[in-house]
Amino acid sequence: MADLRVDICGLAFPNPVLPAAGPPGRDGRALLACAEGGAGGLVAKTISTRPAQVPTPNMAEIPHGFLNCELWSELPPEQWLEHEYALARTAGLPLIVSLGYTAQDIAELAPRVRPFADALELSTHYIGEDAQPMVEAIRAAKAAVDVPVFVKLSPLGREMRRAARLAQQAGADGIAAINSFGPCMAIDIETGLPLMGSHEGHGWLSGPALKPLAVRCIYEIAQEVDLPILGVGGVSRGEDAIEMVMAGAWAVQVCTAAILRGPQVYGRIASEIGRWLDEHGYASLADIRGLAHRQAAARPFRTQAVPPRLDVGRCTGCRLCEQSCPLGAIRVVDRTARLNLTLCSGCGLCVTRCRPRALLAC
Ligand SMILES: Cc1cc2nc3c(=O)[nH]c(=O)nc-3n(C[C@H](O)[C@H](O)[C@H](O)COP(=O)(O)O)c2cc1C
Numbered sequence: 477m478a479d480l481r482v483d484i485c486g487l488a489f490p491n492p493v494l495p496a497a498g499p500p501g502r503d504g505r506a507l508l509a510c511a512e513g514g515a516g517g518l519v520a521k522t523i524s525t526r527p528a529q530v531p532t533p534n535m536a537e538i539p540h541g542f543l544n545c546e547l548w549s550e551l552p553p554e555q556w557l558e559h560e561y562a563l564a565r566t567a568g569l570p571l572i573v574s575l576g577y578t579a580q581d582i583a584e585l586a587p588r589v590r591p592f593a594d595a596l597e598l599s600t601h602y603i604g605e606d607a608q609p610m611v612e613a614i615r616a617a618k619a620a621v622d623v624p625v626f627v628k629l630s631p632l633g634r635e636m637r638r639a640a641r642l643a644q645q646a647g648a649d650g651i652a653a654i655n656s657f658g659p660c661m662a663i664d665i666e667t668g669l670p671l672m673g674s675h676e677g678h679g680w681l682s683g684p685a686l687k688p689l690a691v692r693c694i695y696e697i698a699q700e701v702d703l704p705i706l707g708v709g710g711v712s713r714g715e716d717a718i719e720m721v722m723a724g725a726w727a728v729q730v731c732t733a734a735i736l737r738g739p740q741v742y743g744r745i746a747s748e749i750g751r752w753l754d755e756h757g758y759a760s761l762a763d764i765r766g767l768a769h770r771q772a773a774a775r776p777f778r779t780q781a782v783p784p785r786l787d788v789g790r791c792t793g794c795r796l797c798e799q800s801c802p803l804g805a806i807r808v809v810d811r812t813a814r815l816n817l818t819l820c821s822g823c824g825l826c827v828t829r830c831r832p833r834a835l836l837a838c
Pocket of ligand 1: 496497498499521522535542543544545546547548549574599601628654655656681682683684686708709710711729730731732733
């Protein structure tokens with residue numbers, strides 16, 4: 477069985493699947509449920525110097541994703557300090573305490589949470605696109621505590637590389653990427669009401685729809701800085717985590733999938749990662765970390781058509797490839813796909829639609 481343990485800044489995680497800050501870590505009891513569900517470490521809901529006034533409704537499942545406008549913890553910091561963190565620590569897993577938002581907030585909170593925190597994670601979600609407040613928040617945390625400080629980046633623009641570089645220069649020990657994306661909006665067409673009860677009906681997108689954005693951000697951060705990355709955004713299966721690790725993540729965090737499927741999802745994803753590594757002959761996640769960078773570097777940019785390779789033995793004749801080939805270059809004859817190499821433009825769509833993986837990119 478592959479080794480799932482991961483060491484990040486001296487924190488020993490038995491497996492790389494953690495909750496992301498949010499409802500799965502809304503209080504001490506919820507964090508214990510994550511541990512029982514198989515999480516490799518714990519991340520508590522973001523707290524700030526005052527409790528959040530959270531609008532309702534504030535969560536909605538939408539096709540391929542999820543919207544929320546939940547802000548930070550509605551619990552006062554005193555309750556976390558007197559009760560919730562100590563309860564979470566009884567799980568015996570590394571506990572990452574999430575704090576927001578300004579340098580002043582962090583300077584006030586960091587020393588108070590330090591007795592419970594194995595590391596801090598700073599949310600930058602409500603301090604705008606300008607990097608300076610993030611830099612000041614990191615400096616305030618580093619001045620206040622001696623535990624690792626991770627900064628969590630929000631996908632506000634295309635400036636992931638710059639944000640990561642500035643975070644490293646300010647002293648961050650690691651990066652969590654990414655927070656939810658937005659503002660977005662969805663409307664219940666039976667009532668005409670926006671699904672979110674926030675100002676202007678704005679909500680923030682998470683879940684499967686977010687994953688390609690998260691993977692791109694992780695990939696760019698890994699190119700820019702030499703810091704451990706906690707990948708977050710749309711992970712709901714072991715394969716999602718594998719993809720993030722190939723982009724450069726050291727571990728993953730999961731929020732939406734745990735909201736929808738319960739905290740057992742952590743152990744399930746960890747088992748799926750282990751099974752995938754075993755089946756593909758890897759001994760640990762370190763063997764595949766950053767693999768996409770090496771593979772992409774080895775593939776030359778090309779514009780000529782390179783048709784996929786067809787493994788006839790795997791083809792089930794399901795016709796998914798035939799239905800969606802824009803050029804009619806695939807026909808299923810006698811329950812087997814046949815490629816017309818003259819018509820194929822090498823667009824690659826059929827490779828991604830082929831469920832039994834009979835079509836492979838060259
Ligand atoms: C209901 C909800 C509440 C969240 N609250 C927080 C929070 O307090 N702090 C934070 O940094 N991120 C928060 N997030 C963002 C998640 O931690 C995570 O970055 C995002 O949802 C993408 O991951 P996912 O697709 O696994 O949910 C929240 C997300 C949701 C859905």
